[in-house]
Structures are given as structure tokens and as C-alpha cells.
Amino acid sequence: GVLLPAPRNITILSTNMKHFLVWSPVMVPGAAVKYSVEFQGEYERDYANDSWIPIGECTGISVTQCDITEDISATVPYDLRVRAGVGTQASHWATLSSFFNRVTTSLIPPMLTVTADGYHLLVELERLGPAFEFWIYYWKKGQGHKVYRKVVKDSSTTLHMDTMEAGTEYCVKAQTYVEAINRSSNFSQVQCVRAEAGKAILVT
Amino acid sequence: CSISMNIHEIRDGFGTIKKVIQARDPIRTASILHPHSLHNFQILDSCCLARSILRFYLDKVFRHCETGSLYINRKISGIANSFLSIEKKFRVCQDENMCNCGEEAINKYHQIIRNYEQMDVTLAAMKALGELDILLNWLEAY
């Protein structure tokens, strides 16, 4: 019979070290098309006879995307391929147009909530997973030359940055750093708060 | 030659398959890396020894560790590609003459190869893979 067309437009969407392989659906009237995904790292190309490794969770799936985060676990160029199948009929493999290296992931500035609890400058961060460090910078408004930095790995709890002087406005910004790829995100928005005895005013 | 190696990511990957891999190594009375001698190794030569051991795993060990489990094969692939990523950084040091091999490193490496070649290749590969936590402990102190 006529060979099934291979999937097209295979691309990788990678944000904050979460990597997804996506492709366009293959249309076969009246048939349920299934897809299978395999990956290959630089090791497989250079040392293991160009072998490919199937991704169990993306074998025989009907959706046109696959979470490959767990398999892209080294900072080397990876290749990925997808094929379509209907019953026993399978298309050719379609591969990425170019290798993917996680070093190209796009790092989004972290979401930050700055509060003053009395005289205490507190910061809450979003959770991004063990690969991330947060670099938090804070300074007294108007004294931009004197910036303090704290490096935080565990973002699960509220962080106490400093004890503020009454009436002084403190500003905070943060960025993420990923050691595995040795890259940082851009800075978050600056947020400023001022502490007055028992009350807090958010001034941004 | 200072290199960032991201050991905890490799340790996480190995941690998920360690029990299964070590259970496939029936020989308790022989070791390939032999923890004690690795830990007491002289710091000076450790760059050369580290690079040589990484190459040993890439050239000889991982390729003989194919298992029937897709999940284990994927984890081994992650470790192998991480080793390759680190080994490439050591290569840069070597090219810049910052990773030279002294006699002790060479002797130690040859000892490891002898240990490996005394066993059946699949058994030896599985044992070497099972000893990854010894290597990671040592690399972490590198």
C-alpha cells in the first residue's frame, strides 16, 4: 500500500529546562494515527553505533507532543525522531532539522513576591525544580551602588532577606541560574517596599 | 584544570537504577575501581586519572550495559552522555597541557584495566557500572 507520510514540522519547545518535542499531525481519513518517538545523544552517535533509544511514554501515542525533559539529561547535542503508524503500517522516521542542546533552553525571569512584615524584608519565589538557583539582589532605594546578593537553592519557603531600617524603602530583583548549562535568566521586575512599625506599604 | 561536573544530576540518575545494577553483580570479593585506593589517590595526578577513567567508561563500560529494561537503558544513556560532556571539558584541559599524566596515575589506570579484563566482559561492565557511586564520591572531591 501507499506508505504513510512521515510527521512534519518537528520542533522542540524548551523553557526553563522543560523540553517538549512537538510535530504536525499526519492526516489519514478514517484511521487513528499513532506516533512513536526515539532519541539519540552524542554518546550514542560517537560510541554506540548511532543507536536510538525509544521513549516509553511516547510510544504509540495519539497526541502530537512528547515531554522529553527526563531523557535530555546531559549538556550535549541530542537528535530526536518521530514516525507515524496506523495498524502495522509505519511511516519513515522524521528527525529534527538540527540537533538540540539544552543549553539553548529559554530561561524566564522568576516570579517574585516581595513583602515587608514589620521591619523584615521577605521574598517568596516560585518553584522551578532542583536544577535552579535563585540570585536575589536587594538594595536601599537611592543607594543602587550598594547592592546585596543572596543565592538560594531551595525556593519552597518564604525567605528573610534582611531587617529593614524604619522609613527606608528597599528594592528587590531576582534572576535564576542553572549550573548544568551555566546560564542565567534576565532579571525579574524590581519591587520596592517600605517598612513602618507594624505596617507595610508596597511601592513599585 | 577546574571543571564544573554537575555530579548530583548524574547521582540522581544513577540512584534510580543503583539497586538493580548492583544486584546483577554477584562478585563481592573483587572490585574494579577499588574504593580505598581511589580515595587515597594523590591529588596532583587526579585530572589525568579522572579523564582516563571517564574514557574507560565511555569506551568499554556503557556499551556492554544494555539491559532488557527500556527505563534502565534510558538512565544509562543519560549517565553516558553526562560523562561525555565532562570528558570533553577534560579534553580542553589536556589540550592546554593542564592535565598531564604522572607515573602514579598511569599505574593506577592500568590496575583498573587489569581488574576489568580479568572478568567476563558483560559481568565486568555491569560491575563497573555498579561502582559508579565510588567514582562519583571521588569526582565530587576532585
Next chain:
Amino acid sequence: PSPRNVHFVSRNLKNVLHWLPPEGIPEDKLIYSVKYLVYGTTRWIQDAECRNISQTWCDLSRGTSDHKELYHARVKAFLNGSCSSWTESPRFNPLTDTKIDPPAFALSSAEKSISVIVAAPKTWSRNSRNEPNYLHEIYPILQYNVSVYNTKKKTQEAVTILLGYILPVLLTVLIILVSCCCVYRYIHITKQKYPTNLVRVLYYPCSIDKCERGNLLPSEK
């Protein structure tokens, strides 16, 4: 049958071997013998304190005190002169397999500050004078997380929730209940007579005692 599930349980490098008795054998008559081996060496070592014991655990901290080595242990059961085969433990790596207890710490407060003094957990000690070692001597990159809990803020939040949510809801429910009661009493309890000019129209044939229900319509007068 042999002992089962032989495994190390380690806390702060105090390494204790545990196992389960052989299946289907009365425990009280069983005694055990334990040996351990430094991985990669050829000699299984008998621990003097773990010979002919009846409990199903034994402290091997002394024999496994070199935390850079890896170990295996094995256990054999004896009953009335006969013995089981050995059952071995998985490989034990003290450095990575031990559980670290929370650190001890002390608080002292000054006028505007709180001092937190943290001490790393003590490890099992080899020497008889029980001079403790501390975990940070073994793990050079031991890190601590210190969290502060503002109890005053929590009571304020509790008061806010009480006044802001719970009381209003209770009041509303109370008002609704009271008004329902009044309406009910008005309708059912005060024996209200139907106006005389209403006649019950029965719209299906039935005997009087079964036809309590029906529509009341103004009579044609």
C-alpha cells in the same frame, strides 16, 4: 529457609544490620550469625557481638567505620543444630546511604535580634571514650536551612479569620433559621381556618378519607 530482607539501616553513620526471620519458623528458638565483607576484598569477617544472637538486628558500626569503603553483610539462621544458607545484603555505601539527623540548635535573643547556634549531628564514635565526631568533619559541604516562624502573625491571622469569616457566616445561618421557624409557625401551628367562600374541588373520584388533597376554589355564589 534463610533469613529475609537483610539490609543496613544507617543514621549519622551508625550502621545497624536488620533482617527478617525465615518464613514459617517459630522465632523464639532461632539464633543467628552475621558476617560482613569490605567490598572488593576476599575475607568475610565475623563480628564478635553478632554471633549466636536471637534478635533480628546487629550493630556493625565498628566494622564498617571506614566510611570510604563499601560493604556487604550476610546472615545465617540456626535451629536445633541445623542451619540455613547465607542471605546477603545489598551493597552498602555509608557516605551516600546514611540518613542525617536534624542538627541540634539553641536560640538566644537580644533586644533586636535572635541568635541561632547550630551544631551538626554527632556520628557514631569508634573510640571507647565516646569522643564524638561531627558530621561536618565527614561531609565538608554540610549545609543548614534555618526557618523562622512568626507566631504573633499567626494569631493575628486567626483573629482575622474568626471575625472576618466564621462569625458572619454563623450570624447569617442563625438569621435564616429564625426566619424559617417563624414562617413555619405562622403556617402550620396557628390553626388557621379557610375562608368560608372557598369550596374544595375534587378532580378525581375517590372516597373522602383518601382525598385530603385538592384545590380550593372560590364557590359560584
